[in-house]
Amino acid sequence: MSQPETAGPGRNRPALRLVETKDLAREDWLKLRKNGIGGSDAAAAVGLNPYVSQLELWLDKTGRDAGLAKPDPHDTTEPVYWGTLLEPIVAAAYTQQTGRRVRKVNAVLQHPTIPFLIANVDREIVGNRDVQLLECKTAGEFGARLWRDGVPEYVQLQVQHQLAVTGKQAADVAVLLCGQKLEVHRIERDEGLIARLIQLEAQFWEYVTSDTPPPADGSESADRALRHLYPSNAGTVDFTDDRRLSTTFADLVAVRAEIEMREQQEALLKQTIQQAMGDASRAVFETGEVSFKRSKDSDGVDLKRLLADHPELESQYGVTKPGSRRFLIST
Template sequence: MRALKLVSTKTLSREEWLQWRHKGIGSSDAAAAVGKSPYTSPLALWLEKTGRKAAEDLSQKEAVRWGTLLEPLIAQAYAEQTGKKVRRVNAILQHPEHPYLLANLDRVVEGGGILEIKTAGLRSQGLWEEGIPEHYRIQVLHQLLVTGKSWAEVAVLIGGQEFRTYRIEPEGGELSELLQAEQAFWQHVRDDTPPEADGSESSGKALQWLYPRSTATLVDYTDHAAMNALFRELLQARAKRKAAEVQEAILEQRMKESLGDAEGAVFELGKVLWKSSKDSRTLDTQKLIQEHPEWAEPYRITKPGSRRFTVQAE
């Protein structure tokens, strides 16, 4: 199986490229589509793919900008270290049987492989100690699914000075499982029905964006068995969280009692710190407004209200 070349990217503007991305699931979307992205939930991705919300422009973020600048250097380092030739693929690729599966490749490798190029800061170095982070592995598996290729390698530059390579070959039914999960997500896009929220911060923001204002409506679920069961689970979860928070506060306060005025302590499993922060100067805006309200008036703005979720048990 060979991927189709959907469109050349040589002369595509960023806006045009984003429009093509709306037509399917790209490799950088794959982890989000199957609920494995640490940044984007399926619900947030669904908002983008259905055209409800524009995708965030990451191109000017420092990490992304430096990743783009370093990409050709990392590709060159990979070629020199491995002795394998690499080349660009200036096209958006499309699965021949599932046209909504798309991929952009950093490079292809002689011998039929794919090269995915990454940069990582020192703060994220730990994510690579056990191998390729899961969401990046899914990204590469998606590329293999689209292209029909049997292997890929990931070249990563960590902290600007440590170069590593990792090989990926699909195991067992990985590709078929990924295909099924992506099909399920894309069905939500086709049907224009949102996937379930998954408890992530991304899903919370997506729901707030999807339903920004409330109406004066109180839904009666008193005779709705499923919703009443959900409410009971919510009450139980909140009770457990409250008990855990109280226990944590007790343990923290006992630790502070033991520390006294010491700034911290070390233990067999780690350490705690209770350090004083530096004094800072700040503006007493409340006093300023009280004494000179006319100064503040030109700077007042109206901020849209947000929706607050509260739970009241009978």
């Protein structure tokens, strides 16, 4: 595979405006995103996104993601809903806090020489020599933990990807933490990182163009992707002559045995402390503490008894849940 042209002195040319998005329907925009790697895909493409694996991203880019569970942008319980809703508010708060004017970029941008590198930029900063792009983020109580030491790695890669596509030199990341604190972080263009990022993204794009699934990485995302990619039961496959996979199986059996032993040790240690605590709800130690509290009572329905007393309800309200493949080990 020929290597794409990397960024460097004299190569920071402006991006191409691939498609205007001001009046573009969301469905058409989602289809367009399948034709390249965008900024929000960058970390997943190189295996560094904590939420999306290479394999799940590959399903999306190859059109195999139909039926795969995804956040609903209209669901008010989803972070993506609030991120979209609050983006203009974060941008306005950034202007108020920094005095820098911003404007929307109503286009999908494309790298001038590497067609599969595309970007959707939240805002461009107007008339400032030091910084040219703005990325708007929101983080709830859980997500805010990822920002304790600055911009998370997966967001840094997103921004470096955007700088690579646009040829710009710096971007600000404005993040609204828990709905009440705005932090602004500056990210400067890193030519070495961009060169490596483009190389790794090109390797991922080769998986897409050759229609070859990338290897699983042990994440929940990869597990979802595998179950979606291979949903059916299709007989037996014989790996007895495959030394690599036979070794993998032996390692899996050994690791599971070790996990079981560790879980037994954990249970014994936990129960030793619980027994020593008696009715106490909190225990303090030299290096930390534990709590052992009873949760509040909750109301429920005894479905087994209900259906026994009213069997006609089962046919009236019964639903069929689709089965899923179970991974069981026998030795």
